[in-house]
Structure formats: structure tokens, C-alpha cells
Amino acid sequence: MDYANIESPKVKEITENLDELLASYQVYCQKLKAFHWNIKGKSFFEFHLKFEELYQDALVKIDEIAERILILGYTPSYTFKAYLDKSALIEVHEIPSERKMIDELLLDMNQLLKIEKTCVKIAAEHCDCGTVEMLNRFIAYKEKISWMFFTWLKVDLTKK
Numbered sequence: 001m002d003y004a005n006i007e008s009p010k011v012k013e014i015t016e017n018l019d020e021l022l023a024s025y026q027v028y029c030q031k032l033k034a035f036h037w038n039i040k041g042k043s044f045f046e047f048h049l050k051f052e053e054l055y056q057d058a059l060v061k062i063d064e065i066a067e068r069i070l071i072l073g074y075t076p077s078y079t080f081k082a083y084l085d086k087s088a089l090i091e092v093h094e095i096p097s098e099r100k101m102i103d104e105l106l107l108d109m110n111q112l113l114k115i116e117k118t119c120v121k122i123a124a125e126h127c128d129c130g131t132v133e134m135l136n137r138f139i140a141y142k143e144k145i146s147w148m149f150f151t152w153l154k155v156d157l158t159k160k
């Protein structure tokens with residue numbers, strides 16, 4: 001039974017993708033906290049605040065993903081072990097330099113975007129509009145943050 005009345009055998013596949021996204025977001029969120037707590041140097045105030053803004057946003061999204069899985073009739077993962085097993089992202093074991101933090105977050109966001117775009121494609125094919133709407137918002141937000149981080153790195157991807 002799914003509360004969205006999608007009635008497609010593909011719902012399971014959608015929820016598996018969402019569960020991978022949930023696990024990956026948990027690792028991403030914890031990494032942001034680690035960077036928020038341990039950032040040092042001249043950009044401390046700037047990035048301490050920015051990382052907090054990003055992990056608060058990630059916490060809201062984590063809740064939304066888990067509840068979407070429930071709406072689709074499945075149970076979201078809820079243990080750290082399951083998150084580490086299912087996450088496409090690797091957790092942080094050492095605190096990198098400020099520059100490397102941004103590089104790593106850009107890679108992580110790219111990975112999250114990949115999962116989301118795969119999931120949007122499957123969900124759209126099966127008229128799962130709620131999942132598509134949710135993921136479209138997540139995608140647009142991360143694309144904007146990526147642009148900001150690339151700009152901070154002085155990497156210009158615009159076509160002249």
C-alpha cells in the first residue's frame with residue numbers, strides 16, 4: 001500500500017533510490033557538522049556560518065526524504081550502520097584544509113545530484129509527482145550552492 005496511489009511495481013525501486021539518498025544525506029550532514037566545528041583560519045566566521053546553514057538545510061531534507069519513503073509505503077533506514085552501508089558518500093576521518101573542504105563538498109553534492117537525477121527519472125516515468133517535486137527543489141538548491149562554491153574557488157564555468 002502506498003499513500004500516493006502510484007500503484008506501480010516501480011515504487012520499490014524509487015524507495016530504494018530514496019533510501020540511498022537518505023543514507024548519503026546523513027553522511028553529508030555529519031560531514032558539514034565536522035567542518036562547521038573544526039574549520040580554522042581566516043574564513044572561520046564565513047564558513048562556520050555557511051556550513052551550519054547547509055547542515056540545517058540537510059536536516060530538513062533528511063526528514064522529508066524519510067517521510068516520502070513512508071508515504072510510498074516503505075520504511076526508511078534509521079541506523080548509523082545502515083547509513084554507512086548504503087551511502088554513496090564516504091564519511092570524513094580527518095579534517096582537511098579549508099580549500100579541500102570545499103572541494104570535498106562539491107564532489108559530495110555532485111554525488112547527491114546524481115542519485116537525485118536517477119530517482120527523478122524513474123519517479124517521473126511512473127507519475128510519482130510528489131517525489132519529482134521534492135527532488136527538483138533539492139536539485140535546484142544544490143546546483144545554486146555549487147555555483148557559489150565554484151565562484152569562491154574562482155573557477156568560472158560560464159561560457160564566454
Ligand SMILES: [Fe+2]
Pocket residue numbers: 036052
Ligand atoms: Fe554550531
